[in-house]
Structures are given as C-alpha cells and as structure tokens.
Amino acid sequence: MQAVSGLFESRFDLFRWPESCVRELREFCWGQLFHVIADVNQISPTELRQVRGHADAWFHITRRGGYFPLHNHPMASWSGVYCVDPGQKGGSDSCGGMLSFPDPNGAAAMFKDAANQRLRLPFSHSTREYQLEAGQLIIFPSWLMHQVTPFLGNGERITVAFNAWFTPTGHVD
Numbered sequence: 248m249q250a251v252s253g254l255f256e257s258r259f260d261l262f263r264w265p266e267s268c269v270r271e272l273r274e275f276c277w278g279q280l281f282h283v284i285a286d287v288n289q290i291s292p293t294e295l296r297q298v299r300g301h302a303d304a305w306f307h308i309t310r311r312g313g314y315f316p317l318h319n320h321p322m323a324s325w326s327g328v329y330c331v332d333p334g335q336k337g338g339s340d341s342c343g344g345m346l347s348f349p350d351p352n353g354a355a356a357m358f359k360d361a362a363n364q365r366l367r368l369p370f371s372h373s374t375r376e377y378q379l380e381a382g383q384l385i386i387f388p389s390w391l392m393h394q395v396t397p398f399l400g401n402g403e404r405i406t407v408a409f410n411a412w413f414t415p416t417g418h419v420d
Contacts, residue, residue: 253313253398261407262304272407273304276327276384280411283386284325299416304409307395309334309344313404314397317349320389323410327386330379334404341378342400346385348375348393379406 262273277300285295303323307315320326328346336342355372366372376396377385387393389410398404 251314251316253310254315255308257305257307259303259305261306262302262409272329276304276329276407276409277302279384280325280327280386297416298413300411300413302409302411304407306331306405306407309395309398309404309406311399311401312397314344315395317392317394319392320410323389323412325386325411326389326391327384327409327411328379329384329407329409330381331405331407332381332403333379334398334400335402336400342398342404343396344398344400344404345376345378345396346393347377347396348387348391350374351391 261269262276280300281295284290285292334342334344350372352372377383379385
C-alpha cells in the first residue's frame with residue numbers, strides 16, 4: 248500500500264514483541280477472536296483446540312489528515328482493529344478517523360423505494376462506520392473491504408491492527 252501523509256505504520260511483528268503490555272493486548276485480542284470464531288461457526292472448544300492461530304499485527308499512528316484507503320486483507324481469514332487512543336476532537340463533533348465498512352453487495356442499493364429505503368440491520372444496505380473509543384476491538388472477516396476516513400482531530404489516533412489465519416494441529420484432544 249502506498250504511504251499516506253499523516254499516517255505511520257509499524258512493522259507487522261507487534262504481537263511478537265516481549266513487552267508485558269503487548270503480551271496482554273495479544274492475549275485479549277486472541278481471546279476475543281476465538282470467542283467470535285466459535286460463535287459464528289458454532290465450533291466447540293474441542294474443535295478450536297485442533298487449530299493453531301497465526302497473526303501479523305502492527306500499529307498505526309495517525310495525525311491530522313491521515314487516513315487509510317479502501318482495502319481488504321487477502322491472505323487472512325479474520326482481522327481486527329483495537330483502539331489505543333482515538334485522538335482528540337478538532338473543532339467539530341466528529342474527529343474523523345472512522346473505521347468504515349461499505350456494504351459488500353454493491354448492487355444492494357440499486358433500487359430504493361418507499362418499501363426498502365428505511366431497512367434496519369441486518370437487512371439494510373448501508374455503510375457501517377465506527378468512531379472508535381479507547382479499548383474497543385472490532386473483529387471482522389478479512390475479505391471485507393474497509394477504510395479509515397481522514398482524521399480531523401488533534402494529537403494522534405493510535406490503533407493496533409491484526410490479521411489472523413489458522414492451520415490444523417494434526418491431533419485431537
């Protein structure tokens with residue numbers, strides 16, 4: 248991905264760093280991810296113990312005007328974004344830096360009329376946007392296109408991102 252002004256991206260080995268705060272964050276993210284995987288796939292704890300998780304993880308520091316364009320993560324099954332610090336609001340109600348997921352079905356909004364223009368989730372066909380808060384973790388399938396809108400706040404917006412993929416362990420508990 249081409250560098251964007253106002254955005255710093257670290258190396259992708261963050262979850263291998265030895266610092267206790269990084270280990271704690273890694274364990275939190277893995278725990279939440281395994282919970283999501285078990286829930287959406289209806290996988291038992293025994294089945295989950297039969298896979299080994301792998302991940303790349305990195306952090307972004309975003310300053311005023313920084314953003315990340317629309318993309319997905321093709322070599323992973325699950326991705327996550329953890330907000331360390333959302334940054335301070337600039338002069339408006341929103342400081343930007345929204346994690347945005349456009350509707351993956353481009354044709355969903357092809358025809359709108361009085362019977363479908365106000366659909367609620369999960370039937371709506373609209374972009375989902377999250378103004379992240381400190382400590383919030385968003386987990387999503389890696390194929391899902393997403394972006395971060397320009398950060399308009401003051402200071403720095405700090406997030407940690409990860410991609411995860413899984414391989415069989417070759418044994419059953």
